[in-house]
Amino acid sequence: MSDILINVDHVSFAYEEESREAVRDVCLQVPKGAFHAILGQNGSGKSTLAKLMNGLYLPTKGSVHVCGMDTQDEKNTWEIRRRAGMVFQNPDNQLVATVVEEDVAFGLENIGVPTEEMPDRIRKALSDVGMLPFANRAPHTLSGGQKQRVAIAGVLAMQPEAIIFDESTAMLDPRGRKEVMEAVKQLNQEQGITVLWITHFMEEAVHCDRVHIMHDGQIVLSGTPRDVFADPDRIRAYRLDAPPMARLAQGLRAAGMPIREGVLTVDEMAEEVRRLCK
Ligand SMILES: Nc1ncnc2c1ncn2[C@@H]1O[C@H](COP(=O)(O)OP(=O)(O)OP(=O)(O)O)[C@@H](O)[C@H]1O
Ligand SMILES: [Mg+2]
Structure with a gap:
């Protein structure tokens, strides 16, 4: 078993048969324990790629493997989604229950975790993101950053190997953004959770191991933040600012x-x- 957790191999994807491909011939390998960022202007294909990476979409061409499992194979679908969880942009769309801990329990019920195992898993997940003191609160009484941390706890409780964040800080104020970023960095460094961080904020990308720039459905530039941002003029060509x-x-x-x-x-x-x- 290789240590590549997510392997995207020459993947293309079109929303409708005739339409232009939203993702075109993308190759991307995310090693276990890595923290990668994806940057790109609006409509460049980041969210589409994210959804290809945990089997929400299936490639029109090429293949995606998560922990060695092909997303194309239906029998892998649920295991792939458990192992590579996703956190989206809007925290309000992700929290479904009226109490924080019930929200974290929701996903566990879906994957059939035995009831007696749940309290420990929920406590650990909430504690990992610093939200245990809020376990009995109503989600609507929390700040944006706190809600996102509850959403992350919901994914963590499933004991994933990777988490894909699709602009999960975009709707937060600077403080909420920092809060979430710190929690995610800690999960990566202390628990070795692999992170794929899609963002519009360049200052978040500087902390990643590797940055991939998407433009018009393709990955046009990959490297360490230092390499990718060395020449601010180069990434301006992709309508991004250093x-x-x-x-x-x-x-x-x-x-x-x-x-x-x-x-x-x-x-x-x-x-x-x-x-x-x-
Ligand atoms: N459900 C859909 N049906 C048809 N086309 C879509 C759909 N979702 C996205 N697209 C198109 O696919 C392309 C890539 O969109 P995508 O949402 O992946 O970009 P993005 O980089 O995530 O953009 P943003 O930064 O705005 O979130 C765009 O041209 C978009 O219009
Ligand atoms: Mg998007």
Whole structure:
């Protein structure tokens, strides 16, 4: 068994037979334990690709394997969705119960987890995202970031190997975004959960192992954040902006300040400024 958890092999997908393919000949391998980001402008095919990765859609061409299981094979469908969970954009559409812990229980009932096993699984999942103190709250009384963390707990309770986040911070305020991002980073680092992070926020992508840029249904650029964002002009061609600190570094260099190449984060910029002020 290889350590590639999600293997997308020359996959194309069209919504209707005649229509233009929303995903075109995409190859992508996500190793176990990795944290990958997918970036791309509106309509570039990110959500379509995400849904191909856990069997919600099936490829028109090519194949997708999750933990070695072909998504095309119907007998794998539920196991694939359990092992590669998804968290979507709008937390309000994902929470169904009137109490937080019942919401987390919902998915477990669907996959037939024995009732006596449920309380432990629910407690652990809520605790992993810092939401255990809210177990008895009504979801509508929570902030956006808290709701998203409950949605993540619902997926975690299924004991997945990977979680695919489709713009899960897009509707949150900066604080909620940070809250969710921190929780997800922790799940990746401490529990080795593989993460696929689809986002519009460049500053989130800088923390990933690898970034894939989608454009018009294809992956046009892949690499470490440092490689992909090294030249802000390159990704502008795909109608994306480099992360704020990379843009600032470029601006300062243009103004004659010797900021080193490859600055991506606030901490790295602070270090550069400190060095220059000495
Ligand atoms: N249900 C659908 N039926 C037909 N076409 C669709 C459907 N969903 C998406 N598309 C089309 O497929 C293409 C890719 O859409 P997709 O939602 O995957 O892009 P995206 O990168 O996720 O965009 P966004 O950033 O807006 O979420 C677009 O041209 C879109 O219009
Ligand atoms: Mg989308």
